[in-house]
Amino acid sequence: MSAFQIESPYKPAGDQVKAIEEIANAFEKNKHSITLVGVTGSGKTFTMAEIISKINKPTLVLSHNKTLAAQLFREFKDFFPTNAVEYFVSYYDYYQPEAYVPSSDTYIEKDMSMNEEIDKLRLRATSSLLERKDVVIVSSVSCIYGLGSPEEYMNAHLILNKNESIDRNSVIKKLLHIQYNRNDTDFSRGNFRVRGDTIEIMPAYHDEGIRIEFFGDEIESLSRFHPVSGKLISKLDRIAVYPAKHFITSSPMVEEAIKNIKQELEERLVYYKEKNKPLEAERIESRTNYDMEMLQEMGYCNGIENYSRHLTGRKAGERPACLIDYFPKDFLLIIDESHVTVPQIGGMYAGDRSRKETLVEFGFRLPSALDNRPLNFREFEALTPFTLYVSATPAEYELKKSEAVVEQIIRPTGLLDPLIEVRPVKNQIEDLLMEINKRKDKDERVLVTTLTKKMSEDLTDYFKEMGVKVA
Numbered sequence: 001m002s003a004f005q006i007e008s009p010y011k012p013a014g015d016q017v018k019a020i021e022e023i024a025n026a027f028e029k030n031k032h033s034i035t036l037v038g039v040t041g042s043g044k045t046f047t048m049a050e051i052i053s054k055i056n057k058p059t060l061v062l063s064h065n066k067t068l069a070a071q072l073f074r075e076f077k078d079f080f081p082t083n084a085v086e087y088f089v090s091y092y093d094y095y096q097p098e099a100y101v102p103s104s105d106t107y108i109e110k111d112m113s114m115n116e117e118i119d120k121l122r123l124r125a126t127s128s129l130l131e132r133k134d135v136v137i138v139s140s141v142s143c144i145y146g147l148g149s150p151e152e153y154m155n156a157h158l159i160l161n162k163n164e165s166i167d168r169n170s171v172i173k174k175l176l177h178i179q180y181n182r183n184d185t186d187f188s189r190g191n192f193r194v195r196g197d198t199i200e201i202m203p204a205y206h207d208e209g210i211r212i213e214f215f216g217d218e219i220e221s222l223s224r225f226h227p228v229s230g231k232l233i234s235k236l237d238r239i240a241v242y243p244a245k246h247f248i249t250s251s252p253m254v255e256e257a258i259k260n261i262k263q264e265l266e267e268r269l270v271y272y273k274e275k276n277k278p279l280e281a282e283r284i285e286s287r288t289n290y291d292m293e294m295l296q297e298m299g300y301c302n303g304i305e306n307y308s309r310h311l312t313g314r315k316a317g318e319r320p321a322c323l324i325d326y327f328p329k330d331f332l333l334i335i336d337e338s339h340v341t342v343p344q345i346g347g348m349y350a351g352d353r354s355r356k357e358t359l360v361e362f363g364f365r366l367p368s369a370l371d372n373r374p375l376n377f378r379e380f381e382a383l384t385p386f387t388l389y390v391s392a393t394p395a396e397y398e399l400k401k402s403e404a405v406v407e408q409i410i411r412p413t414g415l416l417d418p419l420i421e422v423r424p425v426k427n428q429i430e431d432l433l434m435e436i437n438k439r440k441d442k443d444e445r446v447l448v449t450t451l452t453k454k455m456s457e458d459l460t461d462y463f464k465e466m467g468v469k470v471a
Contacts, residue, residue, distance in 0.1 A: 003134035004053040006079050008046070013412035016047050022406045023047075024054040027332075027386055031403040035338070035389040038408035039417070044390050045072065047408060048334055049079040051388065052136060058129065059332045060324065061138045064341040066090070072336065073138040084132055086125035088139040088323055091118040098303065098365075100358050107364065110303065120189060123205035127242040129326045130154055139323065141344055144375040146305070146320035148246035149312055153326075156248045158241040160212060160219060167217045171199055178243040180204075187227060190244040202227055204244035249311050254299060257310035258292050264310075264366050265289075272363065280363030288366060306369035316368070319375055324383045331385065338389035338398050349376040429462070436468060 012020055019036060026034050038044040052059045061076070063069040066089045073087045091114050098110040128135050130153075137143075156178045158171070175192050176182065180201065183191040187209070192201040197214040213221040222236040249257075265288045272281035294301035304311070308320065335341050352373050359365040375383070389398040399405060423431060432448065439446050450456040463470040 003056055004080055004083055004136075006049055006053050007081055008049075008079055010046065010412070012046070012050060014042065014410040014414065015408040016043055016050070016412055019047055019406050019408040020050045020054070022404070023051050023388065026404040026406075027051075027055055032385060033387045033389070033398075033402045035391070035394050035398045035402040035405045036408060037391065037394055037405060039392055039411070041413075041415075042408045042411045044336075044408065045075050046079075046412075048336075048388070048390065049076060051334075052080075052332065055332050055386070057330060057332045057386070058133055058135045058327055059137070059334060060143065060327060061136065061334045061336060062143065062341055062345075063138065063140055063336045064344050066140055068337070069138050069140050076136050076138060080134075080136060083134040083136065084128040086128050086135065086137045087118075087121045088125045088137050088143060089118060089122075090140065090142040090145075091115050091122060097355060098359065099355055100362055100364055102358065102362065116189065120205055123242070123244070123246070126150075126153065126246065126323070126326050127205050127240075130157070130242070131240065133328075137323070141341070141348055141374070143323040144345060144348060144380055145322060146308055146372055146374070147322050147325075148243075148248055149321045150326045152248045152312075153243055153246060156243050160222060160239050160241070162219055162222050162237045164219045165217055166219065168194075168197065168199065168214050171212065175199075175201065175241070178241070178248060179245040181244075200225075201241060203241060205242060208233055210239060210241065247308075247311075249299075251299075253311060253313070254295055256313070257307060258295055260310045261288065261292055261307060261366070261368075264368055268366055277363070280361075283363035284366065287364070303365075305372045306365055307372075309368045309371040314371065316371065318371070319379045320371065320373065322375060324375075324380075329385065333384045333387045334390060335387065336390050338391045339393050339395040342389075342395065342397055345380055346377040348374040429459075433463070433466060433468070436463075440468075 015038075019038070023034055023036060036044065036047065038047070048061070061072055063072055069087065069089055073085065077085045092112050093115045094111070094113040096108065096111040099108040100106070101108070125137050125139075126147075129137070130150075158174050158178060160166070160171070172182070172192075172194065179190070181191050182194065184193045184195075187193055187200065187202055189202050190204040192199060194200075199212045199214075201210040201212070203210060207227075208224045209227040211221070211223045211225050212219060213223075222239050224233040224236065225231060226233060265285065268284055269281050272278070272284070291301040291303070291307070295304070295307075301307075308314075309316070309318075312321070314320070353370060356365065356370050356373070360367050360369060389402065391398065394405075436446050448456075448459065450459060460470050
């Protein structure tokens with residue numbers, strides 16, 4: 001029996017029945033790439049939901065923008081109310097990346113505004129993947145950007161059991177290590193507070209607080225509670241607390257990273273000396289030394305992501321971990337509007353690298369900053385085992401890649417597209433007026449679209465003169 005249970009008042013109809021059966025059979029025969037060609041309004045989203053239920057694998061649904069991803073998220077949430085349907089998009093409301101324009105000698109500092117609610121949803125997505133198998137994550141291309149290592153994230157989580165012998169201070173130290181802040185007054189996400197023998201945690205990925213009550217060095221009680229009213233929601237025998245951030249680094253890792261950054265800086269200074277570039281050498285030396293000092297004292301610095309290769313122990317050129325790494329190996333990938341989404345995936349890497357190469361060349365960043373990047377297209381392809389491309393107009397790439405192409409033309413409603421008649425430009429206004437009068441005699445309305453605002457204004461004035469009721 002499938003772990004994914006669809007709840008819907010509708011049943012597959014029209015071409016959906018055949019499409020669902022053909023796609024499910026193709027995946028069962030171990031075909032890895034399939035294209036669903038579905039006209040607008042044919043119920044492709046419902047077909048996708050049925051495929052997820054039949055294939056019964058954790059699923060990543062990839063969309064090309066936040067708005068469409070949010071729409072799909074709401075629809076899948078309605079289809080699978082008892083399963084984990086999560087949302088993973090960029091958590092920036094506004095983002096201006098760091099850049100340098102050599103032609104005008106203009107350095108643009110990174111500026112951003114982070115959305116706390118989306119950050120919470122991102123953390124919930126990764127925690128759901130590690131907790132259960134009936135997971136659908138709707139994502140934008142944000143899923144191919146660097147994220148903390150899933151191994152480090154999994155190893156860092158805190159599991160507590162009722163009646164377990166553990167002292168309160170050990171729990172506090174572990175919470176601090178997984179990026180939770182102790183704050184006894186502000187009980188907001190990512191914080192915890194201590195009241196006598198009780199620790200209360202506000203998970204970064206959840207709306208409910210966690211209460212841990214000790215009796216000596218033993219956990220007497222575990223529970224979830226409402227963070228505002230303090231009202232008990234449920235008693236628990238076991239609970240897992242996942243990190244408050246995706247990037248987890250320990251003190252030894254930071255020390256090793258600083259050592260490697262110093263070595264890279266020395267190599268870069270030799271390079272600039274050989275190239276006779278004293279300005280770039282001074283720029284990179286002062287900036288990197290400041291960042292290393294911040295890392296030593298605070299464990300953090302502005303633009304820390306540019307040192308991610310050193311902080312995670314990756315080799316030069318090695319791809320970063322991303323959301324896809326949190327999935328098991330045999331997950332299902334659905335690329336919605338694939339004719340737009342696939343080229344976007346390929347373009348992310350090239351755009352990011354072009355900007356960073358300029359920063360590296362002119363001494364604003366070390367070459368290791370190039371490894372803080374999205375996946376390139378080959379790396380993305382290597383990570384995707386079972387893929388369903390969904391589009392009304394699939395591109396040549398999807399059609400060539402696919403081992404089966406399934407069509408969904410007849411809508412569940414049985415409605416057909418209206419006939420489109422193309423008429424000559426000559427006498428088009430008189431012809432349009434005649435058609436308007438036909439509709440007017442039947443007490444119907446007419447919608448007229450034009451190329452420009454000026455054209456629509458002129459047409460409105462003309463029809464008013466002709467006695468047509470126009471707005």
